[in-house]
Amino acid sequence: MTTKPDRFARWLPIAASLLLLAGCQAAKYRTLESFGIEKRDILGSRVEAARDAQDDAREQFSSALEQFRATVEFDGGDLEDLYDRLDREYTRSVDDAERVRDRIDSIRDVAEDLFDEWEDELDAYENANLRDRSAELLRDTRSRYGRMIVAMQRAEATMDPVLEAFEDQVLFLKHNLNARAIAALRSELDGIEDDTEALVEAMNASIAEADAFIQSLEGSS
Structure with a gap:
């Protein structure tokens, strides 16, 4: 079957x-x-896609941080190659962040339509017990969805400070590609590490909420 x-x-x-x-x-x-x-079904599929996009973004931002660490620890070698690697990591981070935003937007679209339809269909019930059970399930699903989407939006917001910091570093090096410029970026490392750590924690929480929501959908099917 x-x-x-x-x-x-x-x-x-x-x-x-x-x-x-x-x-x-x-x-x-x-x-x-x-x-x-x-x-x-569509909502469940989109939540899974958003969860996976966040997982990818979490890994990519961590990779970009490692490349920034390698950049500020520069101790001889090809500066142009070092800059190119950092620029690639930044570009990939931007792409992954945009994918996360798109996935979250797609969730909101279908969720609003689903809940509106569900609410309207409550009036079609003749059996009061079934209507009450459906209304209770709707309230529970909305509540779980609310927790999940708040966690996703919080994680989405944590990407901006990290992206802005990485963009500044890339732009600075683009026009000042020398050992002295790289040394000047070392003071920025602690702040970027803190922002990236906050991002990873928010992504972890959001992914956990997505998994819980998916399980709730499957359990109530």
Whole structure:
């Protein structure tokens, strides 16, 4: 017997292609629902994607910090190569941060639509007990979602100070690529380490909330 996640994975490439032809959000949902993929499934999938994007970003920011440490500890070698490596790490960090932001935005979009639809459908119940149970589940899901999205937004905000600091270092070295300029950056290391540590901790908390939310969706299916 094919499970819902299996069915979702199986039809997703086809559905994704059809989505290119769908002009509005409602049309996109109707297309996916025709394959048995409900908004709840879409939300779960997007939370997983955001969790994975945050995991990648956490690793990338840590890698960028290591490269900055290597830069300020420069003790001979090719300065141009050193700068290029730091610039690549910064660029990758920007890309990963943007991916995290996009994933979080996509979660908010489908969550709002799901909860609005769920709320509206409560009025369609004839059985009061079932309506009350559904309303209770809606409140619980909203509460769990609220905790998760707050954690994600907090983690998202911690990326900005780190990105700004790395951008400053890259720009400074771009026009001052010499040993003296590198030595001048050493005083910035402690601040960047603190900001990156705060980012990693926020990402860890956000990823844990995402995992808990995914489990709650699966447990109430």
